[in-house]
Amino acid sequence: MTPTQEAVERGTVDLSALDRSWAPPQGLLGWFRQVNHQNIGKRYIVTAFIFFILGGIEALLMRLQLAQPQNRLLNPDLYNQIFTTHGSTMMFLFAVPVMEGMGVYLVPMMVGTRNVAFPRLNAFGYYMYLFGGLFLYAGVFLHIGPDAGWFAYTPLSGPLYDPGKRTDFWAQMITFTEMSALVVAVELIVTIMKMRAPGMSLNRIPMFVWAMFIQSFMVMFAMPAVMACSGMLLFDRSVGTHFFNPAEGGDPMLWQHIFWFFGHPEVYIIFVPALGMISHIVETFSRRPILGYTALVLSQIATGFIGFGLWVHHMFATGLPQLGESFFTAASMMIAIPTGVQIFCWIATIWTGRPTLKIPLLYIAGFIAIFVIGGLSGVMIASVPLDLQVHDTFFIVAHFHYVLIGGAVFPLLGGIYFWFPKMTGRMMNDAVGTLSFWLTFIGFNITFFPMHILGLHGMPRRVYTYLPQTGWGDLNLLATCGAFILAIGFIVFVLNALSASQNGPAAGSNPWGSSNIEWSTPSPPPHYNFANIPVIRGREPMWTDPEPPVVTGLDDSRREVLVTNTLDAEPEHRYILPGPTIWPFLLAVTTTIGFIGTVFQMWWGVWGAALSFIPLVGWFWPRERPRPDLLESGCGSGGIE
């Protein structure tokens, strides 16, 4: 008998009531009313991968153009739009949202609850992300896409040198996607703080949950910076403010400071969730508890903090005082320490475990090989003299692809492979998985390793062509060939996933024999995640406590979850979550109307706000008439505070 069947026998859960109260909304309209985290999480992941493919096509176009000197495939205007869109897509529309999606899907299951703390906000965040991405691509397909780079330095991106609406598409896309990321950050923090299963004290929280917790705080303090500067840029471009206009006292350097204050934490926002995923994969396939749990958590926290103190290393060539720059060199080198400690812990776990090289762990091996190169080239460019030579060259392009693809995409692919059985109930194909890994690994290195050399040989970034006499042609051609191999590797992975989702062999609830509680649910899990919320009595519950006591007394006839306290996860109160509703979608629509309108005419901001009043009221208006009105009868909650 499964645990669920036993529970039903014993009467601790009413499955049919749970099925009813957590039933998903039906039909076409139902898609727009969905508030279930599994669903929203999967939407984030699928949408992000679609943008990943678009960004990949842009990359291939760039590589084709650069394969030959003085190539005429793309004119400079088109090339500039493509590299801007490639960077913006990968950073804003793929990397952050896909990690958010993994978080939204996994965190409630990993902490032992049934949904995120704010289900409607979750849905709203997804629609904002989707609309923001569509808005950017509308501009691209109309050939008025942004062309000032994903970092849009002023004055190049300002009204004088970048007339028209191009960069406005970019700046407003940022508003959409940052709002989405902030929404997810807030809801994940609150879910992790307040909705953990009883007994899940701080030292029993799964590593990926820690990672999303830390990453969410980083989002909360970094994203406002880019919202501020993109807003200031929009105002400079549309209503004549002078934030970045030197003629009236503004400063182009201000843009760089604010942007990179966001931009550096941004890459750790992408990287930290991957670090969380790695611990789960390493632990599972080493078949021993992760070694150095405390060190790993503290290292991630340290990474989060130090990550905010590095931003000036993007500005070493701007002519800042040397003493200031030295601080940022030290901090930029220092951040290698917590990352290194984590890698040592993982290798130690494998060393002292009984490893089995399944595909997810293979991707982690790839991560170590690739990311360490990126980290070491990072230590090089932390040094000001070295950076002054290779800054803004293909050496930097090589560096950040090594850390981002090696450090985030490889663990992500491993994580997708790992949690795919949970999400779909089927296993991906191992032979195809091995093939996709090697194509990706080899293709990646052929593409990006030569770029280190190209940078050292003087090739700057963001150039649509180069002279044949530079001698850069051969390595560029090699990189282009590698890019196609890499693309095939990704395509094979996606095809594996698509085919397995239809035809893959059925997976049980815990096909990998992992230790965390999300693996106690059926695959795929029911909409309520757990028939019974488990009580947590250790760090590896599935290994040490497979039949734990459970929480009883939640009212299964409505969407009721348990709220616990932050430190020790002791039960505090029950909490009723909202069911399917259209208001989040409608609010996203009205907000979008306002945001898109302001790109063309500032007053649309006011109309958009006014329009948004309606769905906001609809969202928060009390559902049923309470009996009695709590203020009428004088029976408030009796001072529960």
Place this chain on the structure above:
Amino acid sequence: MTAEGNINVAPLPTIGFGSRAPLWWGQVYMMCIEGTIFVILVASYFFVRIGFTHWPPPSVIPPALGLPTFNILLLLASVIPMYLAGEAALKGERGKVIVNMMLNIVMALGFLFIRLIEFNRFSFKWTTDIYGSFVWIIVGLHTMHAIADTVQSMVVLLIVLLKRVDEKQLLGIKIDGLYWYFVVGTWVPLYLLVYVYPNLQK
């Protein structure tokens, strides 16, 4: 699965208040986010200011302090009825809730009206120069929050008047108060920056 060790949560209430409530934390984090935007704007203001010997730029007439000072005192005073409304809500004193929320809304509207006059009285626009750009964006963003929370308070009051207060709405009254404390709290340093600082410099 053992029956002992099971935790029965049926006796627990279905709502928590203050820092027990998820929504309370949601509001606090929203305040952190918006607060960070203000911090970035103020830091940027000073970053630009360093490049100037004369600040504010010569064309700027520092604003008179009378009306803005009255306005910030009005704003600070409006915290009291908001706080009282929240306390009354927990004790179920409907009449007190209504009176205090109305008082707060009236004071908020008064504040916003005077804010409009303040905008009018600035000797510069956002297009004038960098100083104007900063002052307008900072005061503008703050005004946006003040308007949003005043509207929110009005909706909350409507729900109270319509006798539709359930547990979540009780919490909502307190959360609305929290947002108002944010609006008031952020204005204190910003008032010093926008009104007092330029008068000190000249």
Place this chain on the structure above:
Amino acid sequence: MKWFAGAQSVLDPAGPQAGRIHGLFEVFLWVAIIVWVLTVGAMLIAFWKKHGGERHDDTTKRVVTACGVITVAVLLALLVASAVTGSAFATVPSNNVMNIEIRGHQWWWEVHYPDYIPHERVTTANEIHIPVGRPVRFKLTSDDVIHSFWAPNLSGKLDLFPNRVNEAWFEADRPGMWRGQCAEFCGLQHANMAFWVIAEPPDKFNEWIENQRKPGVMPSTPDQAHGQEVFLNGPCVVCHTIRGTNALASVGPDLTHLASRHTIAAGTLALDRGNLAGWVTDAQRIKPGNRMPPVNVPSKDLEPLLAYLESLK
């Protein structure tokens, strides 16, 4: 244009700064190689060693801690090496410095050799001559957006901002020709904004700068005279200067000694008659989006114009 691979390279230093950076790079590179080999090696051993014996987590934790401590130590050493290299050329040397002022434009380099005496001042474009063995201080500013001045064989780069003057310096320790390129994305023709640094022995340099101080060569053949007429009566004078004539605009590069330069279009084309013809008549085909419009020069005027331009040595 001749093959110049290696003339725009970090790995072939021609001056003390690039030399020291190259040395620092080698230190970092060796450390990186060793660290990578050790880490990946440990990982491979972790996979393939015999497993299943007794676990000694305490010992393992001590090993991990030791690796952490070694990491800190190595990073500190690299930090010190970096600081030492950086401070070695942080300040411009004060004696025997030559000053050059660079003003970046979308998409060319305006080069001034300042002097107290007005007629000793030199203005040229896209080609910088310096004497070997003498430190040169560059004052960098921009006319429009942010650019970056980078000649990798000589030193690291420094950005050009519209609202400030940045100072860089370097020195060539041997004669030669090295190419630099704008290294901050500056718009449509960022890819084609290059310059040449030509280091010469002091006497040759003095010869060069004396020549640059002279006004533009007067036409010496009827063809060249006709060409000068075409130039002065055409749209050229809206943007260009040829000292000694009425053409005194400074929107585009100074052409007074155009023919003394090795390249045109900011290092994009070698200076020869064919390239010159193509550039003058349709610059947009070569650098689409740049500020020079196509010029319709009737064929009877084109050859004389080119003859005149080629005489401007």
